Amino acid sequence: MNNDFSELIQHIDDKFTGVDRRFDDVNQKFIAIDRRFDGIDNKFDAIDKRFDEMKSDFNNLLTAVDTYAHKADGYFQEMVMLTHKVDRHEKWLLEIAEKLGIKLKY
Numbered sequence: 213m214n215n216d217f218s219e220l221i222q223h224i225d226d227k228f229t230g231v232d233r234r235f236d237d238v239n240q241k242f243i244a245i246d247r248r249f250d251g252i253d254n255k256f257d258a259i260d261k262r263f264d265e266m267k268s269d270f271n272n273l274l275t276a277v278d279t280y281a282h283k284a285d286g287y288f289q290e291m292v293m294l295t296h297k298v299d300r301h302e303k304w305l306l307e308i309a310e311k312l313g314i315k316l317k318y
Contacts, residue, residue: 309316 306316
């Protein structure tokens with residue numbers, strides 16, 4: 213009867229040894245995964261830094277476009293005023309030419 217227990221103990225011990233090996237394999241896989249993720253924080257920091265730089269570049273671009281649009285708006289308003297002034301001068305010239313009896317050609 214003592215012999216039966218030793219075989220059972222050996223069998224259970226073999227099973228636990230197999231489980232231990234599997235846990236060691238899993239542990240090694242986790243260690244390998246940990247090594248792969250060791251530098252990920254640095255990569256995310258670099259991505260965050262580049263994103264901040266891009267955001268700054270984009271803000272600079274928006275400022276430049278806004279400045280250009282403001283200047284263009286002022287220029288177009290000035291052109292409208294100048295067009296009205298030229299039209300007024302043309303009207304005056306036509307009135308003067310009519311009173312002097314001069315026929316103007318276009």
